[in-house]
Amino acid sequence: MSSSNIKNQNPTNHFAIRSQRVVTEKGVHAATVIIKNGLIDSIREYNCEPGCAVEDLGNKVLMPGLVDSHVHINEPGRTEWEGFNTATQAAAAGGITTLVDMPLNCIPVTINKQAFDEKLDAVVDKLWVDCGFWGGVIPDSVNDLDELLDAGVLGVKSFLIDSGIEEFPNMEVDDLRKAMPILAKHNSPYLIHAELDCGNSEPAEIGHSYQTFLDSRPKSWENDAIDMMIDLNREVKANDQDCHVHIVHLSSAEAISSIKAAREEGLSLTIETCPHYLTLFSEEIPDGKTLFKCCPPIRENDNRHQLWQGLKNGVIDFIVSDHSPCTPQLKHIDSGDVEKAWGGISALQFGLPLIWTQATERGFDLTDIAHWMSAQTAKFIGMDHIKGHIKVGYHADFIVFDDESEYVITNEMIKHRHKITPYEGRIVRGRVERTYLRGQTVYDNDEFINTPVGQPLLKGRI
Known part of the structure; x- marks a missing residue:
């Protein structure tokens, strides 16, 4: 900067x-x-x-700072992809005052206390907003889980399918059965990347075709994975333990009915979705546009409308970015090779205007946005006693928001490390003018103020 x-x-x-x-x-x-x-x-x-x-402020909106509980920052180890300085600056520019970093794609992956200590060393003097951390659990690290949770991570994440990172393999059913009681004992959420290839499909030949990529990761993969986690959650509950299972980045609206039924049964299950699933749809994604590739994939427009209905009905709990950046080279932008491109959407700072633009068209208001992007996410990470609300005794984390301003997203606006996003050229409504963190201005009309004043947020220390 x-x-x-x-x-x-x-x-x-x-x-x-x-x-x-x-x-x-x-x-x-x-x-x-x-x-x-x-x-x-x-x-x-x-x-x-x-x-x-x-x-x-006159008629400008004063609203709670956003809490984004799903951000891949990739430091230490892959700082050429992102990094805490640039990611937290982008967060501040987007009105996010608290974020939570994912346990991959950093090196080492955050699957034990030693790796977590390395990550904490990496954040010193780089945080422009407050930052919590998820740990991870893989088959070989279940025995490290108690110590990792005691070290202050807010919960842990696992994949049910290949993560794309060799050092973060997926969990099998027996591994999950070992991990879930430990999570229950610590009263910590278990974040699950819910895709399950039950048929052990042969790898698809995708090339430049977005539709072929979409077909290669069908809704059934998500539906089956979520059903499996519900069954396992039921098993744990039958043993008088309560494991809070959280499904990250829901893209299949077909899973909503089973999620609703599981909740009515009394199982601890929360759900998030992301701006790209709520604002983009497959029918408008051209072939060769690798910036739109993510897993699970962006699906059809009808599916998108059903996700909005899931939010309205309270089955989907909140909205997070799943900012998952990489280098332009790994995105294969020039070649347009969707098959080889790294999967992930880069849009950390644009979540609020993207969602506000769509939400107003659907009759939602600012209180809905604050609920989905501040209050519920703060509750999920165990910080709703200090974050997520404009309320006496809470951190003075605010956004000054011009909800009427319309503009075009350009790459030049981007504050995260690589100035690429699938939203370039999109017209949005709503501009973050200023961001306050614990009463200090950290961002003001495209300028960052003073020095990084963000703090690590560790479970049991706040």
């Missing part, structure tokens, strides 16, 4: 922000929010005399 994009600011520990539209759990209303020492000290009427410096 060039020096022209970073400003110094002397943080003050007592000030107020007022707006005609403050988003709280009670709705959107005019209020003055008073901040002391990085926390929300009080929320008072709009025209009060706060006894400190006050900024009036």
